[in-house]
Amino acid sequence: MTNKTIPARKDCPTTKKWHLSDIYATREDWQAARDSIPGQLDDIQSFRGTLKDPQQLLNCLTKQDEMEITLSSVFAWARMMADTDTGNQQYQADAASVMPLLDQTGAATAFIEPELLALPEETLKSLPDALPGLAKYRFRLQELLRMKAHILTPEQEAFLARTGELRSAPRNTYTVMANADLKFPDTLSEDGRLTPLSESRYMNFLRSEKREVRQDAFTKLFQMYHAFRNTFASLYSASVKSSQFTASMRHYETMRAAALDVSNIPLSVYDSAIETTHAALPALHRYMAVKKRLLKLDKVHMYDLYVPVIEKPAAAYTYEQATAILKEALAPLGSTYEHDLFQGLESGWVDRCENQGKRSGAYSWGVYGVHPFVLMSWNDTYESMSTLAHEM
Numbered sequence: 001m002t003n004k005t006i007p008a009r010k011d012c013p014t015t016k017k018w019h020l021s022d023i024y025a026t027r028e029d030w031q032a033a034r035d036s037i038p039g040q041l042d043d044i045q046s047f048r049g050t051l052k053d054p055q056q057l058l059n060c061l062t063k064q065d066e067m068e069i070t071l072s073s074v075f076a077w078a079r080m081m082a083d084t085d086t087g088n089q090q091y092q093a094d095a096a097s098v099m100p101l102l103d104q105t106g107a108a109t110a111f112i113e114p115e116l117l118a119l120p121e122e123t124l125k126s127l128p129d130a131l132p133g134l135a136k137y138r139f140r141l142q143e144l145l146r147m148k149a150h151i152l153t154p155e156q157e158a159f160l161a162r163t164g165e166l167r168s169a170p171r172n173t174y175t176v177m178a179n180a181d182l183k184f185p186d187t188l189s190e191d192g193r194l195t196p197l198s199e200s201r202y203m204n205f206l207r208s209e210k211r212e213v214r215q216d217a218f219t220k221l222f223q224m225y226h227a228f229r230n231t232f233a234s235l236y237s238a239s240v241k242s243s244q245f246t247a248s249m250r251h252y253e254t255m256r257a258a259a260l261d262v263s264n265i266p267l268s269v270y271d272s273a274i275e276t277t278h279a280a281l282p283a284l285h286r287y288m289a290v291k292k293r294l295l296k297l298d299k300v301h302m303y304d305l306y307v308p309v310i311e312k313p314a315a316a317y318t319y320e321q322a323t324a325i326l327k328e329a330l331a332p333l334g335s336t337y338e339h340d341l342f343q344g345l346e347s348g349w350v351d352r353c354e355n356q357g358k359r360s361g362a363y364s365w366g367v368y369g370v371h372p373f374v375l376m377s378w379n380d381t382y383e384s385m386s387t388l389a390h391e392m
Contacts, residue, residue: 006196009085012353016319017084018373019348023077030094034074037101040067041108051115052123054130061137064109069368071105074098076367080351083375086180087357099165106161111154113144121145146264150250160249167242170235177231180357184224188216197221199360200377206306211297218303319352319378322385330389341392344371350388352378364391 024030044067047060075098082088082095116124124145128138144151152160179199186194190208197205197220205217225232240255247258260270292300294309317325323345331338344350354377362376374391378384 004196006198007353007355009088009353009355009357012355016351016353016378017348018080018351018375020077020080020373022348022370023073023367027094030074030077033070034078034098034101037067037071037074038104040070041104043067045108045111048111049115051112052119054127054134057116057127058131058133060112062133064112067105071101073367073370075102076365076373080365080373080375083359084351085355085357086176086359092176099168103162103164106164107158110157110161113151114154114157116141116144117148117151143264147261150252150258150261152249156249160246163245167246170239170242174232174235175359177228179359182224182228185220187220188213198354198377200354200358201379203306203383204379204381206303207308209307209311211304214303214307215301218301315382316380317382317385318380322388325385326389326392344374344392345388350374350376350392352376352388354379362387362391 024033040063044060044063047056047063050056051060078091078095078098082091085091124141127141128134151157184197187197187205189195190210190213197217199221202217202221206214208214243255243258247255250258252258252261256270257267260267288300291304291309295304295307297304323342326345327338327342330341349371351374358377359375360377362374364372364374366372372392374388376384376387376391378388
């Protein structure tokens with residue numbers, strides 16, 4: 001852990017940022033793609049009432065694919081720009097400008113699934129074989145039949161689509177508040193001095209051998225969240241009500257059933273995971289008792305859960321050192337994997353600079369026709385190297 005301040009986004013070296021110009025060279029190019037979407041939706045709308053004809057269906061689905069490729073790129077560019085600095089108003093405005101397009105897309109294409117489900121089931125099952133080009137939609141049509149009971153009328157589907165931005169508001173508000181508006185106080189470092197605290201640095205403090213370092217970081221982070229507990233509770237309540245509304249509209253008995261059915265996961269799988277976790281709790285409790293004894297603690301607190309129970313040699317890894325280790329570790333996966341991996345590591349796929357307002361955590365986002373992008377905050381630790389390997 002260092003005493004360095006957390007830089008502003010503009011002060012991050014270009015070498016530590018991802019190259020979103022691989023999606024759109026300029027913001028003007030992004031705007032042009034964004035503004036083309038309403039016209040593409042009009043083209044799709046022209047197929048309403050014609051989908052029983054295989055050629056018309058193929059034309060419609062092809063147009064929908066083309067539109068969704070554009071929309072996904074437009075959304076990805078704007079969302080990833082916003083995630084690099086949640087306090088940048090231009091980035092947030094650009095991301096917000098895409099949200100109505102998602103609702104418009106859902107509303108404009110809402111006729112497709114109900115219109116197909118109005119066909120006789122045998123006709124629908126035979127459509128993938130009607131034309132060579134329809135074969136690639138076989139799984140989509142199979143899934144449509146599986147979820148038939150939860151597909152609404154065209155009017156209801158359009159209505160539900162138009163509520164998308166409203167239903168996502170609690171999550172979006174939380175993201176901006178947690179990453180841009182909350183300012184954590186400085187916390188104790190290993191040498192006893194105060195150092196900046198952030199979500200990306202928090203876990204480093206929790207692994208400190210010094211309990212006062214762990215406790216100070218834990219207390220200061222959660223005191224800040226605690227100060228806004230009523231706001232967070234309100235956002236959570238709104239998120240739950242949004243899920244309840246969607247599940248009810250689609251005729252699911254529970255939100256859990258609605259959430260799992262999208263991926264065709266039986267409720268029994270979820271129940272089995274919970275039961276297995278409960279069955280394994282005694283082993284976890286024994287482990288925590290051993291950890292308490294080895295660390296010589298009177299009581300195990302949340303801030304004691306991540307500290308190692310044995311002394312580990314101090315180790316720090318630069319990004320360059322980590323990529324060399326990954327190259328050796330992942331060599332058994334083959335030359336193609338290795339080539340693609342290191343093309344990404346060295347060609348602006350990874351945004352690793354920790355900066356003010358950056359979204360916490362890490363993710364990998366694939367953009368069709370381009371390549372994946374990875375968001376993380378590098379801090380010269382083994383955990384950073386592990387995160388990089390995982391996301392790549």
